[in-house]
Amino acid sequence: MAGTTIVITSGKGGVGKTTSVANLGTALALRGRSVVLIDADIGLRNLDVVMGLENRIVYNLVDIIEGRCRLEQAMIRDRKLNTLFLIPAAQTREKDAVHPEQMKELCEKLEQNFDYILVDCPAGIERGFRNAVAGAQKAIIVTTPEVSAIRDADRVIGLLEAELMKDINLIINRLNHKMVKRGDMMSTEDICSLLAVPLIGVIPESEEVVISTNRGIPLVHDKRSDIANAFKRIASRLEGEEIPIPTEIPGDSGILSKFKKLIWSS
């Protein structure tokens, strides 16, 4: 098997990388793919709690790299999906405990046995970023419709292009359609024309995201959620399906849309 390693990165912190990794990984596994999620945010481990797997951690990424355990021993199987695995970050180590070369080796090994390896990149453009991108053939940039996130995204795209990364796609997260409509938020088109990389999906701003991380169950499992469907569409696009990106996503307020949801979910 020749799997694909995809790094999810952003430059700026807190824009939704970990959320995207958890939901995309889950969406791909729901499609029957074998998936490994690597938390490369050494020292600030988070993907485990978002996935609800924090109680199962014995070994971590640094243990694999320093040879304290076998690769399989540090791979935690998801609670619901048996083709989805997590390699957690070390919590009490520094980012320089790992070398880019070692990450590359690890990703190459995993590619022999899995369809997708998704790497959750830490914020910033230093060592942690270098490690996370080292083994990746593709990159997904996550940004929010805010000036600081967009500027950092542009910087990261520049760095990836300098490393000759050819396959770079964009997720716009936390889009607020109401604000775009009234002209107080940059639109999807605005952001795409600024960053000039292909758009692979738009995720609206939603309380549902917080609620699902509270529970430690990725939102993609919720069949009625608009956000879940947006992530599932991104997974389909990653697999080469051509699905148009809806410009108007139905709002989650209003009686009519609630009524529609009721019909659709039944």
Place this chain on the structure above:
Amino acid sequence: MFDAIRRFFGEKKSGEVAKKRMQIVLLHDRLSISPEVMEEIKNDILRVLSRYMEIDQKSIKVSLEKGDDYAALVSNVHVRRVYRHALSSPENAQKSENSA
């Protein structure tokens, strides 16, 4: 209501303001050109200009100027003589320069 007041005062929507600002900021960020690339740009400019005029190859200066709402590439070259007819292609121009 709020919108109407804003429009009355001719205030732009904040989304539009953000977009305009980002266009300039990203332009500036991306213009941090490495010395190697700058050298290539110089050579390319010389090559193109040599079709039309004889220039002092050592005199060329290229720099980036950043203003509040623009970025400009400024080049300064000393011209010795302008040809009556453009040479056929930049490559030929270089050859004739070398053989002269």
